[in-house]
Amino acid sequence: MIKAGIIGGSGYTGGELIRLLLNHPDVEIDFVFSTTRAGKPITSAHPDLLGVTNLEFTGEVNPNVDVVFLCLGHGNSSKFLNENSFSETTKIIDLSNDFRLKADATFQGKTFVYGLTELNNEKIKKADYIANPGCFATTIQLGLLPLAKAGLLQNQVHINAITGSTGAGVGLSSTSHFSWRNNNVSWYKPFTHQHLGEIGESLDSFGNKTGQLFFLPNRGNFTRGILATSYTQFDGSLEEAQQLYQEYYKDDVFTHVSAEPIHLKQVVNTNQCHVHLHKHEGTLLVTSAIDNLLKGASGQAVQNMNLIFGLEEAKGLQLKAGVF
Incomplete structure (x- = not known):
């Protein structure tokens, strides 16, 4: 059994990770660390786990676990690792943005591999440290990677994406409060979102020129999921584009090309x-959709763990959509 530790288990991503690992046949949760809930039952933060687990949050860290998941706010993962040491054999999977960019990837003599499985599958298998991608970044990259690899993103790319309220984290803010969010839609961080950096590095990793990315993120009045629409100039036929995408994702267990228009409830x-x-005249429209807390965070983290430990990539992740 893989012994896992979770740092920061009371938030949305931490909660999803706990649920996934409790049901993973090859994983045992060794500890769930929390500075604010130490000694309290996991169910105090995640009441849906009543009857599922008797685990309690702890204020102590076991440095000898096989894998540690960092579910901390951005900027806090590097601070935590500077203050806490783990064994040389412990794998670390960070869900913040602290190590995603190449300039930040080297830390304490180790290099974080960018954990987008559809891009870095083989590198992830050999990695000790993983920088889990951002949720918007995952959705957008999976919509554009086949074009980037083929050198077909030389023109401007316009991206519009909408995310659920869980993307803002469990902490209350003026724009996540129910009375503000309900029956409401708004944009934020237009053209400057922090995920643009990692998106750009991934699209450029094939060595082909990428045009300017214009990204407009939106807040939706629903709980979870991201729907992104990206469009750019494309001179080929729709059939050629579909063949390109089918070929790129032929070996990927979780990314699938649909012949029919897609919606959030599917994912x-x-x-x-x-x-x-x-395809409309000379423009190709790419729609991509994920669950921001699963494929965009905790699910992808478990997928990375599976690859690192030589397990079946989809193990513990065969989940059912709530379509109705």
């Missing part, structure tokens, strides 16, 4: 990404 509560292509 929410799963680790799936669904992609749909539409």
Whole structure:
């Protein structure tokens, strides 16, 4: 059994990770660390786990676990690792943005591998440290990677994406409060979102020129999921584009190209990404959808863990969508 530790288990991503690992046949949760809930039962933060687990949050860290998941706010993972040491054999999977960019990837003599499985599958298998991608970044990259690899993103790319309220984290803010969010939609961080850096590095990793990315993120009045629409100039036929995408994702267990238009309910509560292509005159429209807490965070983290430990990639991640 793989012994796992979770740092920061009371938030949305931590809660999803606990649920996944409790049901993973090859994993045993050794500890769930929390500075604010030490000594309290896991169910005090996640009441849906009543009757599922008797685990309690702890204020102590076991440095000898096989894998540690960092479910901390951005900027806090590097601080935590500077203050706490783990064994040389402990694998670390970070869900913040602290180590995603190449300039930040080297830490304490170790290099974090960018954990987008559809891009870095073989590198992840050999990695000790993983930087889990951002949720918007995952959705958008999975919509554009086949074009980037083929050198077909030389023109401007316009991206519009909408995310559920869980993307803002468990802490209350003026724009996550129910009375503000309900029956409401708004944009934020237009053209400057922090995920643009990691998106750009991934698209450029094939050595082909990428045009300017114009990204407009939106807040939706629903709980979870991301739907992204990206469009750019494309001179080929729709059939050629579909063949390109099918070929790129032929070996990927969670990313699938749909012949029909897609919607969020297909992927929410799963680790799936669904992609749909539409051609209008000289423009290709790519729609991609994921669950921001699973494929965009905790599910992808478990997928990375499976690859690192030589397990079946989809193990513990065969989840059911709530379509109705």
